[in-house]
Amino acid sequence: MKTHKIGIIMNGVTGRMGTNQHLLRSVAAIIKQGGIKVSDGEVIMPDPILVGRSESKLQKLAEMSGVMRYTTNLDEALENPGDQVYFDAQLTNLRAPAVTKAINAGKHVYCEKPTGVSTEEAYELYLLAKKAGVKHGVVQDKLFLPGLLKLRLLIDSGFFGEILSVRGEFGYWVFQGFDQVPTQRPSWNYRKEDGGGIIIDMLCHWRYVLDNLFGEVKAVSCLGATHVKERVDEQGKPYKCTADDSAYATFELASGVIAHFNSSWCVRVRRDDLLTLQVDGTKGTAVAGLRNCVIQPYGGTPRPVWNPDIDSPIDFTEDWMTVPTNQIFDNGFKVEWEMFLRHVVLDEPFPYDLREGAKGVQLAEAGLQSWDKRAWVTLDELPV
């Protein structure tokens, strides 16, 4: 058996995303399954080294994940030629400087989104990686959600006819940390000065979801809000919220499709899932959640008539068909990790590069500008 051992410097793994999605559910899971099988006699085997600021946290994480190598010294880790890949899931505003360092040390790089705090910073990162000739990638996990893969299938099979519009509803109530109910997101998310804000966080996702499924985003109109003004941090101290916690954004796509996404950490859920996408077409409609997707074809569409004087004769939740789950869906983060490692080792194509990452940041920045100017903002093409 030929084993391609690949050393991965994993920075930011003590965080929420780093620990759960990237280390435990992806890299450690790949090791546990015996690596990525390339052929009958060939396998790619990750050999991670965990990087963080706290030795005790790293030690605990090492025990939990079975990954034995860890360090608090990133510079030293970057000097090891045996570790070819650098991964970053640190706070957003630390990303570009750390990834720059890794590229300059000759590492291939894979990182969380957003890839920078401005389009300029994120695009510079792309140019740097391209010039250095290293392989590069960004997390675009939502594309691998079973619900969205089902949508992809519906699009490819022509279910919708002409697609008219996409309605995205994302969000849930994030507790402020008062009244003994702990909050479920990190406090920096609500502080602009620490890289927080839902526009920079979520519009990066909506860019690649829309671009890949429905057409390139051409322009955005966005209104942000900071609905909740005060929250409690990890130390139990109240702090003032300085970042947007809700965004109401409309997107024009090159395909003519109109998309509107509401994103909010101040909304209670009365829909099928934490994220739902309703796609309306001339021949049918689909509503996808994280894992499931329901459809209503033209011939199965009820014919409502406006009459508030009687209870509705139609139960609007009833006339939908569930798209069957015909395959086993692996964790989306893991699927993308496997694709990226195959890209590094076997040179297989990997479309989700740092330019795509910069496009996400570009949409987020345009959203913030639109809110500030109270105007539509058009997106320029970022050169390849």
Ligand SMILES: NC(=O)c1ccc[n+]([C@@H]2O[C@H](COP(=O)([O-])OP(=O)(O)OC[C@H]3O[C@@H](n4cnc5c(N)ncnc54)[C@H](O)[C@@H]3O)[C@@H](O)[C@H]2O)c1
């Ligand atoms: N793909 C997704 O769906 C998704 C979801 C959530 C967050 N993210 C992104 O992942 C990144 C991490 O988010 P998270 O929710 O895991 O955050 P988190 O606060 O839980 O983790 C942050 C990580 O950065 C490290 N860090 C390094 N220097 C730090 C400093 N000076 N202060 C605080 N932490 C420091 C922490 O130790 C920790 O490992 C963000 O860029 C975020 O945008 C992506």
